[in-house]
Amino acid sequence: MSQMERKTAGVPTLKRLPLYLRLLRKMKESGEEYASGTVVAKELGLDPIVVRKDLAITGAVGRPRLGFPMDEIISAIEEFLGWSNTSDAFLIGVGSMGTALLGYKGFEQHGMRIVAAFDNNPAIIGTEVHGKTVLDIAKMPELARRMHVQIGILTVTASVAQGVADKMIEGGIRAIWNFTPTSLDVPAHVILQREELASSLAVLSHRLLVESSNI
Numbered sequence: 001m002s003q004m005e006r007k008t009a010g011v012p013t014l015k016r017l018p019l020y021l022r023l024l025r026k027m028k029e030s031g032e033e034y035a036s037g038t039v040v041a042k043e044l045g046l047d048p049i050v051v052r053k054d055l056a057i058t059g060a061v062g063r064p065r066l067g068f069p070m071d072e073i074i075s076a077i078e079e080f081l082g083w084s085n086t087s088d089a090f091l092i093g094v095g096s097m098g099t100a101l102l103g104y105k106g107f108e109q110h111g112m113r114i115v116a117a118f119d120n121n122p123a124i125i126g127t128e129v130h131g132k133t134v135l136d137i138a139k140m141p142e143l144a145r146r147m148h149v150q151i152g153i154l155t156v157t158a159s160v161a162q163g164v165a166d167k168m169i170e171g172g173i174r175a176i177w178n179f180t181p182t183s184l185d186v187p188a189h190v191i192l193q194r195e196e197l198a199s200s201l202a203v204l205s206h207r208l209l210v211e212s213s214n215i
């Protein structure tokens with residue numbers, strides 16, 4: 001499929017697809033050969049109509065009364081998310097957050113491999129963190145270019161985030177996963193995804209507050 005033909009989906013659908021994938025991989029492991037939207041919806045506590053629409057957008061075709069052949073639906077979701085080919089990523093800022101992300105082995109199952117980590121602190125450069133030797137940030141743009149790295153994970157101190165993002169872009173990085181609270185200014189061709197634990201916590205705290213006042 002060419003880039004021009006590729007369908008896109010809304011953010012809520014994109015966020016649900018990994019949940020389906022995790023469940024379907026588990027179902028496959030336990031020997032199931034077909035998956036129906038109804039079963040997926042029931043397992044995940046979602047509306048079956050929503051699940052059916054989400055799965056339809058991946059282009060997978062269900063069989064009457066059986067559902068989707070397991071391998072087909074799994075490949076269709078992986079393909080749709082761009083997870084069928086693993087993309088290389090650089091991580092910049094090997095502090096508490098960066099170290100935690102470097103230690104997470106699950107990213108490869110989700111289409112991303114952290115191939116190198118960088119910092120500017122001489123006490124950190126050259127040390128090994130979760131099996132990766134931390135490199136000097138000064139080498140990052142040149143290495144990104146040479147290795148054709150497309151994804152940059154930004155876990156530096158907030159005040160330097162823009163400058164480091166500029167360096168990523170200089171190195172040809174096209175997608176930045178921004179864990180800092182800094183709003184980045186980037187050219188239109190660069191994809192930004194901001195991760196904010198405080199936003200999720202706000203939802204949790206508010207729901208707890210409402211539930212508590214209703215008891």
Ligand SMILES: NC(=O)c1ccc[n+]([C@@H]2O[C@H](COP(=O)([O-])OP(=O)(O)OC[C@H]3O[C@@H](n4cnc5c(N)ncnc54)[C@H](O)[C@@H]3O)[C@@H](O)[C@H]2O)c1
Nearest residue numbers: 093094095096097119120121156157158179180195196197
């Ligand atoms: N997204 C979230 O929900 C969330 C949660 C906690 C922290 N954060 C943010 O994540 C970032 C990292 O937090 P942390 O607790 O790991 O901080 P930290 O101080 O432990 O780590 C920051 C790292 O960035 C490095 N660094 C600083 N300037 C640099 C530069 N110019 N080039 C390369 N490396 C540089 C530092 O040497 C350090 O190793 C912060 O911006 C913080 O606000 C985000």
